[in-house]
Amino acid sequence: MKWSQFFDTSIGKKILVGATGFFLCSFVLVHLAGNVQLLYNDGGKAFNSYAAFMGHNSLIQFIAWGLKIVILLHAIIALQLTFSNRKARPVKYAINPGNQTSSWFSRQMAVMGSILLIFIIIHLADFWWKFHFGNVPTINYDATGEPVKDLYSTVQYAFKEGWLVALYVIGMIGLSFHLVHGFKSAFQTFGLNHVKYNGLINFIGVWLFGILIPIGFAAIPVVIFFK
């Protein structure tokens, strides 16, 4: 079987979705670690110099563009699979078993993923586009140093809008529900289903990726809103 045929099979496509999913899981960890600096009470010094570093380091920029391609790949292949899965049952059942045979989270992957995709587009337009191509005021923390773009104040200002905060919280609920099933599901797709590891994989998927990380992300706009 050629590579082109291999990645055209249902399992081959799922491997691509799983692999890109793992990369995106590692990204949310790094992204949250950076964003926590938005909550520092230092007038944005730590966050702005971090943002300047991320924006100028060529290796980081290479990964950042790769990340956007990975998000698109993950979404396109997953949607392709979703549509062919729908086609596999042209006549629907009159009565469905609901939660009797499978978890609600596991059946909503496409819905939650779509919410996330819309959220990511809005999020990128809001901050990434503004930071790179828009007008962001600069600030100089060090009399002898280079002035840096004040993304910190832009974010603080943006999250005074209640509807934007609500949108971010909805986006993170989408992330939570997506990863509760998605993290462990990717392991199954890669063939890793073993009594000695399943407990740990499930624990990390639910508690770290499903609960802690989304709460961490959602807390940032909420805290800024009420500050």
Next chain:
Amino acid sequence: MGLTLKVWRQKNTKAQGGFETYQVKDISSEMSFLEMFDVLNERLINEGKEPIAFDHDCREGICGMCSMHINGRAHGPWAGTTTCQLHMRAFKDGDTITVEPWRAEAFPVLKDLTVDRGAFDRIIESGGFISVNTGNAVDANAIPIPKDKADAAFAAAACIGCGACVAACKNSSAMLFVSAKVSQLAQLPQGEPERATRALNMVAQMDKEGFGSCTNTGACEAECPKEISLTNIARLNREFIRAGFTYEK
């Protein structure tokens, strides 16, 4: 007991189907679900009406022919049970029971509750076999096989190919079936010669038949009358990845 049955009636594959409602009376709680259908069909025949077509053969839970989707559940509400082994004590007097055929693009309805599961046969033909020498049967214990491997292969071999996994899956995926067949053979030395081609060909045939892909919801495992485990799907994925990455053709 008396029951209201809403049964899917469809003349043939191309015809538009629909539900028809039947009242059945004096059903014993000790009857099997299929015997209850026998009672109803006897009556329909006596009334000069077309009896309801449904698949059945051994009626002891091992042939894999019966295939009813009962109140939203493949093989009805009992776990690890085929429709023929489902007894009417699972229901209460006055219940309304909705009965549908397996619904999947790859399982076209032939008539009423009967579907064509030929897609499964074609998947087996594509790789669900081993090569053996002709001549005298070899001694049963000539090849040493670890007990845990033999048990796992045997548990996978319990699959009766009824199609409940496809019926229960929201994607109509046949992964549990294919994984059971691959797991049965891939774990044993006898299955080694075709190990790579089996995984590749059976998955390719599965896709060709129009089954959906697996999203790991676990509905198949929950509904399987032979309680085939999801670990088999992980094994199929491993076998497929191993073959895809290393097999030279």
